[in-house]
Every structure is written in C-alpha cells, then in structure tokens.
Amino acid sequence: MTRVAIVGAGQAGLSVxxxxxxxxxxxxxxxxxxxxxxxxxxxWDNFTLVTPNWHCRLPGHVYEGPDPDGFMTRDEVVAWLDDYVRSFDPPVRTHTRVVEARERDGGGFVLDLETPDGPDTLEADDVVVATGGYHRPIEPAFARAIDPSVTQLHSQQYRNADQLPEGGVLVVGTGQSGAQIAEDLHLEGRQVHLALGDAPRVARFHRGRDCMTWLADMGLYDTAVAQYPGGLAAREKTNHYVTGRDGGRDIDLRAFALDGMRLYGKLTDAQGTDLTFAPTLTRSLDAADAVYTSIRRDIDRFIEREGIDAPPEPDYVPPWAPDADPTSLDLAAEGITSVVWAIGYRPDYRWLRVGVFDGTGRPTHTRGVTAVPGLFFVGLPWMHTWGSGRFLGVAADAEHVAQCIVGARRSVPAEA
Structure with missing residues (x-):
C-alpha cells in the first residue's frame, strides 16, 4: 500500500x-x-527545443547554463533532466509498466504492474497520471495502400536522414515535428516533398527579442485555457512551427520552396504510388502567415502600450507563392522512396479503468483534478494554460495537484 502512485517519470511526474x-x-x-x-x-538526432532555455524551470531546478536565450539540443535536455533526477533522488520504480488501474472498493486504487520480476499489484490512496497526452502515433488508413516498396515511419521513429533509403522523402504534416523534420532532411541535401496541414507559424524573433519571451511577458503562457477565445477548444489547437536550430530562426516554407522543396496541400488518399491532395496549399500558406503577422502585431501593441524601446521591423513579404495547388503526386516518378508521417498522436488510456473520459478518449478534469476522488492528471497539453505542457508551466500545475492531494487528505475527518 502506498499513499500516492505517480504513473510516468517524465518532467511532469518528477515535478509532482x-x-x-x-x-x-x-x-x-x-x-x-x-x-x-x-x-x-x-x-531525432538534430532536435532542439523551440522554447528558449530560460523557459526550463522545474520545481527546484532552473536552467542556469550560459545561454538562457538559446535552445538546448536533445542531448543537453537529457543531461539537464538527469541532473534533476540526481538532485532529489525520487522514489522511482523503473521498467515497471502499469497494465491496469481501477478503483478499489472502499476508496483508493488497485494497479496491476508488469515488472522485471513478473506481475505485481500495488494499492494506492491516490493516483497521478503523468504520461502526457501523446501516446499512439496517427497514420491514416490509406497508408496501408501505399506501395510496400516505399518505406514508411512516424515522426516518433525518425532519427536522421541516413536512416532512410536513398531518394526523395515525403513528409506529411507541418506541426512542430513535421516542419522541423522537413528542414532537417532539406539541410541534409534530400529532395523533400512536404504535405501541409493547418498548423500556424510564429516568428522566432521580433523587435530584438525572441517572440516567446515577448509572449511570456505578455502573460499568454499563464492565461487559463477557459479565458482564451473558444475556451476549452483551445486544447485542440496545433502548436506554431518554428525552430531553435543553429541559434533559432523562422521556418518559412515559402523560402524552402524557393530552395527546391516541393509543397502540397492536405494529403487525402493514396493507392500504390499515386497520391491525392486537396487543393489547400495556398490557403494553408496564407493562414500560417496570417497568424505569424497577427502575433507580431500583438507584440507591437504590447510594446507601444508599455512604452518599451524596441526598434520596429518591416512587415513580412512572402518570397514565393504557388502558381497552382497541386492535387496529385506519383511517388515512383518523383523518386520518392520514403514517407514520414507527422500528423500527431491519439491519447491512449485504455489501462485506466476509471470513468473520467469524454467521447474522444481525453480525460475530463479541472486543472488536473477529476471528479473521481484521488485521481489526478498532470503534464497534459493545455491542461490549465498554454504553458502546461511545457517546461515553463508544468511546475505550477504539479504544485497545484500536490496541494490538492494534501488538502483532500487533511479535509477528511479524523475519525473517518
């Protein structure tokens, strides 16, 4: 029997x-x-954070390196988190998978475990689910209809260009992973074909500072999700694409097109080596640029309102536009030998046999607190604020959940 079982020892679980x-x-x-x-x-090997290093602030562990406005690489993030684990030696049972968790008669929970020594069972008064919100990689049903000679993998599996066979690569999706993987392959000299989704983009820098630093000063990362236009629907938004590579820069797909990358709209179907796209390329590029410009204008208004001395910058001028929206592609004719799917993830909480989920399989909660006594979540994207799924906001959410755990126990009558 344990007081609290935290499922998952990523940054969210460690923070709790x-x-x-x-x-x-x-x-x-x-x-x-x-x-x-x-x-x-x-x-992937060349991964970097897209948020400035100063955003990295977990409970009792703040980035104190030499480049607070830079962007840590994958290996630097791993080292920073390893230092965090060593700093307070959390009680972790490694290589221990929760196969099922269910409510116990009379309160609390029973967790069935798979361990290196075989099956085990643990009982806990409270359970904190800290497994994040990205579990099952999404691939469309028609992926199975693509010619088997074409290598397919999800962005979660991508490591570097050498992992893929010689030839062109089609990247599907322009969220943060898709856009950055397309850039990685492009910089490695591959012929990249990129199918755009609806992801917006953001400028890396504006008027002398990182845009995410401006947005933090403006309070956007601390604003509760319910206060955003559309309320909880903000949780369905795709993050803006940008990169921290080589000190940080914009990802401008129009500039990539000028440099030889081939762009398409939304991929809708595939059969053999023949692919079909919706005629949405122009609309997707324009919509991403509109968000890019809107964020810059919001920063401009903040600068003016606060009387900040920051030199103005010229408006963005699109360097390229498609003559027409392509609607088809023959993989074989274009020498494309691999496809990287970067269209997101679905949540998978099938192991959690507790009725706290909506029709999409996502947990229902208020800042991580569910309607089931003793069951909590932490580390979800947009759990409470835009910062919730990031290093910047997870500490506050973890503290809130920890205080709720302690407060709930203290509120129980002594004789109970």
Whole structure:
C-alpha cells in the first residue's frame, strides 16, 4: 500500500514527486522505462527545443547554463533532466509498466504492474497520471495502400536522414515535428516533398527579442485555457512551427520552396504510388502567415502600450507563392522512396479503468483534478494554460495537484 502512485517519470511526474517530497508525502513513481526517457528515445538526432532555455524551470531546478536565450539540443535536455533526477533522488520504480488501474472498493486504487520480476499489484490512496497526452502515433488508413516498396515511419521513429533509403522523402504534416523534420532532411541535401496541414507559424524573433519571451511577458503562457477565445477548444489547437536550430530562426516554407522543396496541400488518399491532395496549399500558406503577422502585431501593441524601446521591423513579404495547388503526386516518378508521417498522436488510456473520459478518449478534469476522488492528471497539453505542457508551466500545475492531494487528505475527518 502506498499513499500516492505517480504513473510516468517524465518532467511532469518528477515535478509532482519533487513537491510531494517537500511536503513529506509518501509516494512512488511507476515508470515503464527510465526517468524522462522520451527525450532520449523519441527525438531525432538534430532536435532542439523551440522554447528558449530560460523557459526550463522545474520545481527546484532552473536552467542556469550560459545561454538562457538559446535552445538546448536533445542531448543537453537529457543531461539537464538527469541532473534533476540526481538532485532529489525520487522514489522511482523503473521498467515497471502499469497494465491496469481501477478503483478499489472502499476508496483508493488497485494497479496491476508488469515488472522485471513478473506481475505485481500495488494499492494506492491516490493516483497521478503523468504520461502526457501523446501516446499512439496517427497514420491514416490509406497508408496501408501505399506501395510496400516505399518505406514508411512516424515522426516518433525518425532519427536522421541516413536512416532512410536513398531518394526523395515525403513528409506529411507541418506541426512542430513535421516542419522541423522537413528542414532537417532539406539541410541534409534530400529532395523533400512536404504535405501541409493547418498548423500556424510564429516568428522566432521580433523587435530584438525572441517572440516567446515577448509572449511570456505578455502573460499568454499563464492565461487559463477557459479565458482564451473558444475556451476549452483551445486544447485542440496545433502548436506554431518554428525552430531553435543553429541559434533559432523562422521556418518559412515559402523560402524552402524557393530552395527546391516541393509543397502540397492536405494529403487525402493514396493507392500504390499515386497520391491525392486537396487543393489547400495556398490557403494553408496564407493562414500560417496570417497568424505569424497577427502575433507580431500583438507584440507591437504590447510594446507601444508599455512604452518599451524596441526598434520596429518591416512587415513580412512572402518570397514565393504557388502558381497552382497541386492535387496529385506519383511517388515512383518523383523518386520518392520514403514517407514520414507527422500528423500527431491519439491519447491512449485504455489501462485506466476509471470513468473520467469524454467521447474522444481525453480525460475530463479541472486543472488536473477529476471528479473521481484521488485521481489526478498532470503534464497534459493545455491542461490549465498554454504553458502546461511545457517546461515553463508544468511546475505550477504539479504544485497545484500536490496541494490538492494534501488538502483532500487533511479535509477528511479524523475519525473517518
């Protein structure tokens, strides 16, 4: 029997553990692999953060390196998190997978575990689910209809250009992973074909500072999701594409097109080597640029309102536009030998046999607190604010959940 079981020892689970340790609450972290392994195992070789290093601030562990406005590489993030684990020695059971968790008669939970020594069972008063919101990579059903000679992999599996066979590469999706992987392949000299989705983009720098630093000063990362236009629907938004590579820069797909990258609209179907696209390329480029410009204008208004001395910058001028929206592509004719799917993930909580999920399989909660006594979530994208799924905001959410755990226990009558 344990007081609190935290499922997942990534940055969210570790943050809750740090707070519970400080509060003197007995707990255990159950980790299917090793602490924060996702950063080492599921990021490509040239990965960098897209948020400035100063955003990296977990409970009791703030980035103190030489480049607060820079962007840590994958290996630097892994080292920084390893230092965090060593700093307070959390009670982690590694290589311990939760196969099923269910409510226990009379309160609390029963967790069935798969461990290196075989099956095991753990009982806990409270459970904190800290497994994030990105579990099952998405691939469209028609992926199975693509000619088997074409190599297919998800962005989660991508490591570098040498991993793929010689020839052109089609990247599908322009969220943060898709846009950056397309850039990585392009810089490696591959002929890249990129199918755009609806992701917006953001400028890396504006008027002398990183845009994400401006947005933090403006309070956007601390604003509760319910206060955003559309309310909780903000949780469905795709993050803006930008890169921290080589000190940080914009990702301008129009500039890539000028440099030889081939752009398409949304991929809708495939059969053999013949692919079909919706005529949405122009619209997608224009919509991404509109968001890019809108964010710059919001920063301009903030600068004027606060009386900040920051030199103005010229408006963005698109360097390229498609003559027409392409609607078809023959992989064989274009020498394309591989496809990288970067169209996101679905949540997968099938192991959690507790009725707290909506029709899409996502947990229903208020800042991580569910309607089931003793069940909490942390580390979800947009869990409470835009910063919730990032290093910048997870500490506050973890503290809130830890305080709720302690507060709920204190509120129980002594004789109960």
């Amino acid at each position: 553990s740090h707070h519970l340790t400080r509060l003197g609450v007995e707990h255990v972290l159950l980790e299917a692999a090793t602490p924060a392994h996702e950063w080492a195992d599921n990021r």
